[in-house]
Amino acid sequence: MLDPVDVDIADADFLSDRGEDLHTDDDSDSDIDNYCHQFTCKNRLFGRQKPLHLVLGRGRCADIILWRNKEKSACILAGATVIWLLFEKIDYHLLTFVCHFLLLVLVPLFLWFSVASFTHISPPEVPEIIIPRDLFVAIALQMRIEYIGALRILGDASFGTDTKKFFKVIVALWGLSVLGSWFNFLTLFYLATVIVMVVPVLYEKYEDTVDTFAEKALVELKIQYKLLNENVLQKIPKAIMSYKNKKQH
Template identity: 50%
Template sequence: MADHEESKSESLMEKVTEKFHGDDSSSSSDSDDDKKSSPLKSNVYRIFGREKPVHKVLGGGKPADIFLWRDKKISGGLLGGATAIWVLFELLEYHLLTLVCHGLILALAVLFLWSNASSFIKKSRPSIPEVNIPEEPVLEFASALTTETNRAFKVLREIALGRDLKKFLSVIAGLFILSTLGSCCSCLTLFYIAFVLLHTVPVLYEKYEDQVDGFAEKAMIEIKKQYAVFDAKVLSKIPKGPLKGKKA
């Protein structure tokens, strides 16, 4: 009888442990499912199909740190210097050649007076360091500028071949907007606006990227709808090849 009760208790304990392990396995499978479903968050719409962080999109390194205000002193100094140049040339209507000449006059006068005063007091002329432009950075800048220019020419050639109508229309619209802005303000003002945008838009986008991407997704859906309507009513009716001769 005691053996029967022991076997009963053992069978009951086995059922309890099986139930417990079953719950564990189900919970582990649920957690595995959650882990598998968690990467769906990476499928969130990102503007321009971005798959990398903003820092990587901007190229990484020191330029990206400057645009994203990782070093506030350098970023603020560059933005302040650009603002001072814009105020100097646009608001005060100072000219570049005049500025260069006045700067050279001031530098030569200060160095001349310093040299003569120190030779009069110390009986020896100070050693003024030589200024030489390093060759390597200039060559690297020229090489990078040539590469980017050739890339731009290649893109313009592909657009001119008529392979992508969307890209063609977007480039035409962009050039038209740029020409309109160019007629309203000077080239220096456009460069200053672009410089300010580079120092403000990326850091604001990185801070509010989820809200901006959500709004951009809705806007892109609406643009695609309008383009589909435009394509059905206008673009589809444009002949895409030479007309064939009519049959007799």
């Protein structure tokens, strides 16, 4: 049976009604895809057909973002908030923070090891940290994929092969430039962390309502873009050609 963690809240009741009909030998992605394509009939945001947990990777990151593991999610959000308050509001500097942190760790450890020879309290063992090499390879490969994807999008936008993508890139860059003028990098990074930790879980909770409003908004945007394309964009090449003809004559 499919794990209820892997499905949207909106589909949980449906799965519970069909529980005995969804037995499978393994929990493979192909079986889940078949379920999504066969039974998910609602219009999801951005044409999404898979449950949100699967879209986010169906791993530890997805569990943290959707607050499946509340302790880790709360620790990440609280840690980001503390770091932002220290460096942004209290004006702590990074080097000072690192030195103070090491002092708070090293001084108690030194005293503990020094006193341990006179008491029966054994000092703590220094843990051995082993980082798998495959982790760095996976991160490097993912960064390479994202880098190539970004270059492909910029290439399609700048070479004039896709007008719609060009305007999307222009709007995105303009929005980022406006945000960069409002906030510094640390505040922007903290806001992005808060959005990532809050928006997906709220969307999952109120998914049907958000999808309904988003569908209406996308329809309206398509209508406005069609009007813009007919009244402005399609007339630009004609205006350029007429200007060139007048200049030649």
